[in-house]
Amino acid sequence: MKLVIAVIRPEVLDAVQYQLQAVLDEGDNYRLTVFSVDGHGRALGEIEYFRGQPVRQRMVRRTQIEIAVNDEYVERTIDAILRGARTGDKGEVGDGKIFVVPLHECIRIRTGERGGDAV
Amino acid sequence: MKLVIAVIRPEVLDAVQYQLQAVLDEGDNYRLTVFSVDGHGRALGEIEYFRGQPVRQRMVRRTQIEIAVNDEYVERTIDAILRGARTGDKGEVGDGKIFVVPLHECIRIRTGERGGDAV
Amino acid sequence: MKLVIAVIRPEVLDAVQYQLQAVLDEGDNYRLTVFSVDGHGRALGEIEYFRGQPVRQRMVRRTQIEIAVNDEYVERTIDAILRGARTGDKGEVGDGKIFVVPLHECIRIRTGERGGDAV
Amino acid sequence: MTAFPAPLPLTLAAAGPIDSGSTAWMLASSALVLLMIPGLSLFYGGMVRQKNILSTMMYSFVAMAVIGVQWIVIGYALAFGTSVGGWIGWNPALIGLVGLPHDQLFADKAIPELVFVMFQGKFAIITPALISGAIAERVRLSSFIAFIILWTTCVYCPLAHWVWASEGWLFKWGVLDFAGGTVVHISSGVSALVLALMLGKRRDYPAGAIQPNNLTMTLTGAGLLWFGWFGFNAGSAVGFESPVAGTIAGLAFTTTQTAAAAAALVWMIIEWSHHGKPTSLGMASGIVAGLVAITPAAGHVKPVYAIIIGAVASLVCYCAVRLKSRLGYDDSLDAFGVHGVGGFWGAIATGIFCTIPGLSGLITGHATQLFKQLAGASIAAAFAIVGTLLIGGLVAATMGLRVSDRQERDGLDIAIHGERGYHL
Amino acid sequence: MTAFPAPLPLTLAAAGPIDSGSTAWMLASSALVLLMIPGLSLFYGGMVRQKNILSTMMYSFVAMAVIGVQWIVIGYALAFGTSVGGWIGWNPALIGLVGLPHDQLFADKAIPELVFVMFQGKFAIITPALISGAIAERVRLSSFIAFIILWTTCVYCPLAHWVWASEGWLFKWGVLDFAGGTVVHISSGVSALVLALMLGKRRDYPAGAIQPNNLTMTLTGAGLLWFGWFGFNAGSAVGFESPVAGTIAGLAFTTTQTAAAAAALVWMIIEWSHHGKPTSLGMASGIVAGLVAITPAAGHVKPVYAIIIGAVASLVCYCAVRLKSRLGYDDSLDAFGVHGVGGFWGAIATGIFCTIPGLSGLITGHATQLFKQLAGASIAAAFAIVGTLLIGGLVAATMGLRVSDRQERDGLDIAIHGERGYHL
Amino acid sequence: MTAFPAPLPLTLAAAGPIDSGSTAWMLASSALVLLMIPGLSLFYGGMVRQKNILSTMMYSFVAMAVIGVQWIVIGYALAFGTSVGGWIGWNPALIGLVGLPHDQLFADKAIPELVFVMFQGKFAIITPALISGAIAERVRLSSFIAFIILWTTCVYCPLAHWVWASEGWLFKWGVLDFAGGTVVHISSGVSALVLALMLGKRRDYPAGAIQPNNLTMTLTGAGLLWFGWFGFNAGSAVGFESPVAGTIAGLAFTTTQTAAAAAALVWMIIEWSHHGKPTSLGMASGIVAGLVAITPAAGHVKPVYAIIIGAVASLVCYCAVRLKSRLGYDDSLDAFGVHGVGGFWGAIATGIFCTIPGLSGLITGHATQLFKQLAGASIAAAFAIVGTLLIGGLVAATMGLRVSDRQERDGLDIAIHGERGYHL
Numbered sequence A, B, C: 001m002k003l004v005i006a007v008i009r010p011e012v013l014d015a016v017q018y019q020l021q022a023v024l025d026e027g028d029n030y031r032l033t034v035f036s037v038d039g040h041g042r043a044l045g046e047i048e049y050f051r052g053q054p055v056r057q058r059m060v061r062r063t064q065i066e067i068a069v070n071d072e073y074v075e076r077t078i079d080a081i082l083r084g085a086r087t088g089d090k091g092e093v094g095d096g097k098i099f100v101v102p103l104h105e106c107i108r109i110r111t112g113e114r115g116g117d118a119v
Numbered sequence D, E, F: 001m002t003a004f005p006a007p008l009p010l011t012l013a014a015a016g017p018i019d020s021g022s023t024a025w026m027l028a029s030s031a032l033v034l035l036m037i038p039g040l041s042l043f044y045g046g047m048v049r050q051k052n053i054l055s056t057m058m059y060s061f062v063a064m065a066v067i068g069v070q071w072i073v074i075g076y077a078l079a080f081g082t083s084v085g086g087w088i089g090w091n092p093a094l095i096g097l098v099g100l101p102h103d104q105l106f107a108d109k110a111i112p113e114l115v116f117v118m119f120q121g122k123f124a125i126i127t128p129a130l131i132s133g134a135i136a137e138r139v140r141l142s143s144f145i146a147f148i149i150l151w152t153t154c155v156y157c158p159l160a161h162w163v164w165a166s167e168g169w170l171f172k173w174g175v176l177d178f179a180g181g182t183v184v185h186i187s188s189g190v191s192a193l194v195l196a197l198m199l200g201k202r203r204d205y206p207a208g209a210i211q212p213n214n215l216t217m218t219l220t221g222a223g224l225l226w227f228g229w230f231g232f233n234a235g236s237a238v239g240f241e242s243p244v245a246g247t248i249a250g251l252a253f254t255t256t257q258t259a260a261a262a263a264a265l266v267w268m269i270i271e272w273s274h275h276g277k278p279t280s281l282g283m284a285s286g287i288v289a290g291l292v293a294i295t296p297a298a299g300h301v302k303p304v305y306a307i308i309i310g311a312v313a314s315l316v317c318y319c320a321v322r323l324k325s326r327l328g329y330d331d332s333l334d335a336f337g338v339h340g341v342g343g344f345w346g347a348i349a350t351g352i353f354c355t356i357p358g359l360s361g362l363i364t365g366h367a368t369q370l371f372k373q374l375a376g377a378s379i380a381a382a383f384a385i386v387g388t389l390l391i392g393g394l395v396a397a398t399m400g401l402r403v404s405d406r407q408e409r410d411g412l413d414i415a416i417h418g419e420r421g422y423h424l
């Protein structure tokens, strides 16, 4: 099992969810946890104006999603995210990253069942 | 060392903390980091009304907690969370998940000490 | 590759970023994701007053940062965080923790490139 | 029954001393009506998504800025200048008010004409601001500005003249509109609908589009609107009595309060029985619906009828906004559903319940007034629709009405205004 | 010294012309008092947890809707109809105000009676709204509605008659209550306490229960209350002078401003010396405490005494709210601690400092007035307590007072109103 | 042209009956001016970072509490007591207003003097509150309190006497300041600048320091300021006509509305052409700039000139705030850039455009008035600067002006007030 973590643009969350729904065979029950985060990287922060003075935000608003999946689903999950989160075909600076972390165990609180089935 | 990550209902956080306090022998100093997140899964979002029109929220409000523990504590931590976070005895859809991630290293910033003692 | 997770005081974020910028050879493009979280540990919550009645907050406001780095960068990243996040030379209760999680894979959404280069 | 006569020839100042009481009330009323505009911006601003909150509030503030100037420069001259055959006012001396001495009294009222200019000016400001509710979250700011300048000049000013000037043809014919149900609410409501149809739906309507970012703002806005509306309605006694702060003003104040309360109550009951959740947005909507409906009738009906007028207002408006989801057009914040429909009901209700001063409506057995009200409302609506089609079409053709899809996605606050509402 | 006489037989309209100045001020005052209710909803709303913010604000808005109608239908008739032995007013012609011609003047004042109806109506609305502060975050909306309808009809209206109607027995006996310290604040304060005790504590009181979600709202609410209170107090000159906008109104305005400032200052000093942190909530609380305390005395004392009245108000109210944590009852937002206690102090202070018009209090060596004030306040409190016990008990027995534990846990906003305050 | 004469010897009460209309308007105006202070706290509060929002709002509320008391105790006596050679007022009987009978009328106006005391008191409160904008996010609360008490007593009161009392030397010399452009805005603006320089920059100015936490509050505040300003300016007709609610009041109301609208419009245009983003903060700033600039001229110029005055105000203020970033001092919220500069322009504009009542400015070919305006503004500025240097220096030496670096880092809300603005 793996924990797929992706930092994406807030505005593409819908697109990513749409893609996930297609690949994770759970219909509309695909599972996902969403964080709103601030990011720093190559992308520049938004410019806001304060009485005529441009102020560049030092952070960019990003959304982080976490998806725990079984190993055989990792690749298609990644592809789904790539499809949904990339700007245009080329992509743009700021599109974000996907991190895959090994998952030692997974428990469904409701039932207490563990491992792959619980994901 | 493991990093125990649990997605729970916001309203059970108190109960979960109460349970954790019992098992982690740190008295009221049990350590924990809390995120407020949006979740998607089998549970349905809240229904809100906008001028007579029911609007089903596409996400549910959830709380994610992270607890770094030494291996011997993992099980009792999980059990504590299960006790605190499960709705009724049967549990209900939406009760959430627990993910256990291997922890490579842990450092206490204050002292710089590492490993198990730092957890 | 590792995912370095640190829970720090909100007010030291600037200092930490300053330190990171020095060690991660990306100039101002050093990469980082920031969460605002609530923490519980040995540090006591803030006292607020409500009509003369002191109310101790049960949680403390903390900031969590995540940095994915290649293995050779882990140590200097940790050191940078320690330099930036420790209060005074001795450190104070509440300074927080650093957790290092193994990173199985890393993908840059923009380009799709993987592994070390993508970090 | 009198109305707002065209000002006397400006050379000779009106005789008679000033009445400080009437002037005090008209000054207060004018201030109250101005406050309705920030109130409206809160009412609307709370209902949109966070990414558009500033932009939505700005439509109202922009109206204060733009129409605030337009009214002094040309608006008042067109609406209340010497009548040209009852169709439009005109008086070169009133351009920029240059020819209006500050000590000129207004008609047969013992108040300075400047105070009347101000009072009326606030109505001219709020009307286009109301329209913004239907097109929020997607209309271009520059196009909105162009539109409201043209609309106020070519639609609102003539309409105000027809209905309120003593020479206005609808007024002379006997159409009643005590405080602007027709001139303000019907005209803005139907224009809002037309623009909403021209603009089309928001990119992610309905689901995603409905997520009020801050309902406490909406409630507060409704409270400020209720407060300001006392100036709106009770101040409009200026058309019917002297001294102005008199019995008609007191009546208008009473019916306004009563209709708002009754409408809020009924909207709550409807929601409760309909889906079991009496919402705060419903409370706010009921308040506004009741205030809209009583506006044309405020000084003409007995307080007890204000209860009926308010109650029915919530009923019809609630149905109207529900209908929207059926018909599927996207009137973002129900400017038409509340102001258009509520205004129509108000015009009809005036024809049914009016008895004061010395009037006779359906309840006293005369259908004529009701007929005139229907005619007046329809004419005003038709005129506003045509005007909006022309002006909106012109603006659409020249500058385009809608922001780019990307701007709409990112939110108008950052895309157009270069700001974020909150940094929490 | 006069008061609000029972209206003249409605057949003959009061003689004499209308005074536009007095009418203008009473219209403005009535509007100001209405604004206090949204102000109160902000004041209260900011103090509760986020999950209950809409529900807490709604209690005030619901009062506007429900009592707004009740007052027209029956309330005014009961409070100010022809007196039945000084115990209650009654006048069938006033039901729905159907028999009240709009041009009827009020008593010997040159203002329309409808304006007086409105002014008084706002007092009837805010009083039950004040009660909601003690029971917020757990009372059922439907039960609250039932309660305030019965309470206003059976407790408030008689009390208003006793104290304010010219035939009212407490009034005739010489109890002073210039603008409602007894009728509004004591009655609501003690009733709030009784209800809080009946309801019991919030499920997670105290710790978790104290987390004001938005103190900027509370500060803003306090500001609006201060503003509206000028209408509340200075408008109450209607009971004591004609023209109304006269020297008593000016005095009441001055003492109101002064007491509020002094109380805010003293509350800040107390907190500073007590725990070193002058809070914004303390500032807001001090403002309200001072306004409450000066209410019964506003038109009766010299400005310099308003400083003392305000200062002492903060002292006693601060102690009262501190005491709460000791006694351990859960008056969520200190409706009793501020309005009950502050109102009592105000009643006493009136007996001590009153000198105007032609009165004589303790400082001028007469203890009688002080005694009457104590008696009046106690009688009003006792009456309100008994009434609340009966009505509250009835509602508790029939519909239950409290939401379910789960609703309370999830928050009343989503559970009762199907909404969330913020979507940030 | 008359002004505020020193009160008559208090023994004999002014003859003639009261004018209820004038009194009604002055009561309403005083209430409106009070509302400006919560409005200001919203306007300022929205612009700072979240960690300082309560502290920033509190500066305004503290001014209400502290100066509210100071004015009754000593302020009014100093500003409007019997003139001592035109330099300062004094009248022992006015200390605590003890010797001022409530039925004393004000000078030749038919209003109670207490109402005039109140109206003027609100001006005394808002002036130091304005200063807080320059020093927000770092000044110590206790030092701020000490400063404003001394500053109001030693700087504001004399200045008000010079410019507004009938014996005041600047007034007698013919300097015009209709509603406080010099007394309120120039004095607070320059003092704000001096304090900002004494305090130095915020620890993380500029970058981090500029992150307005809630621009909806700032917009709402601007709306309340606009509303309240009608009382501020139109109420100031009390200095120039009787009855007060007359043609000058109407004129002042009109020019106020017009200048605010024009300034808001122009600020928007400037931003649009300068960087393409018309901001909501710009809208709010333009509104305030226009209101500031018209203040001294409100009752003296024709409405059409108000358009020019407002437009130019935005121009000069925009440049001024831009300049700040160049010069590099840290006037947190541009108290100087808007109030100081806008006030100066207003004083000059008055000299250029004044024609009413019976005045003659540059446009009518007389440079004298313009010269007097320049002189008056400069003298007031110089006096305020010196006074602030002395008082500020004294406070700095004795208690220190600035919070500790750690308090500033953690935010003043938690560090000083022991609260957080939001718990969302």
Ligand SMILES: Nc1ncnc2c1ncn2[C@@H]1O[C@H](COP(=O)(O)OP(=O)(O)O)[C@@H](O)[C@H]1O
Binding pocket: A007, A038, A039, A040, A041, A042, A043, A060, A062, A092, A093, A094, A095, A096, A097, C031, C032, C033, C034, C066, C067, C068, C069, C108, C109, C110, C119
């Ligand atoms: N190594 C990393 N560690 C943590 N977060 C990262 C890392 N790399 C990217 N991110 C997150 O992804 C976001 C986008 O990264 P950015 O560098 O702007 O885009 P790109 O990688 O396409 O150049 C950043 O704002 C940050 O939140």
Ligand SMILES: Nc1ncnc2c1ncn2[C@@H]1O[C@H](COP(=O)(O)OP(=O)(O)O)[C@@H](O)[C@H]1O
Binding pocket: A031, A032, A033, A034, A066, A067, A068, A069, A108, A109, A110, A119, B007, B038, B039, B040, B041, B042, B043, B060, B062, B092, B093, B094, B095, B096, B097
């Ligand atoms: N595989 C997963 N990956 C990420 N988050 C998950 C996953 N499964 C569940 N969650 C989180 O747990 C919450 C509860 O899951 P849900 O499916 O509603 O409950 P249950 O698992 O009891 O059916 C979801 O809202 C989501 O935030």
Ligand SMILES: Nc1ncnc2c1ncn2[C@@H]1O[C@H](COP(=O)(O)OP(=O)(O)O)[C@@H](O)[C@H]1O
Binding pocket: B031, B032, B033, B034, B066, B067, B068, B069, B108, B109, B110, B119, C007, C038, C039, C040, C041, C042, C043, C060, C062, C092, C093, C094, C095, C096, C097
């Ligand atoms: N084992 C842990 N698991 C999760 N979070 C932790 C853990 N230990 C510390 N934290 C986070 O770090 C913050 C600081 O920890 P604390 O115990 O107060 O400081 P210290 O470790 O210096 O005593 C806590 O508020 C919590 O958010």
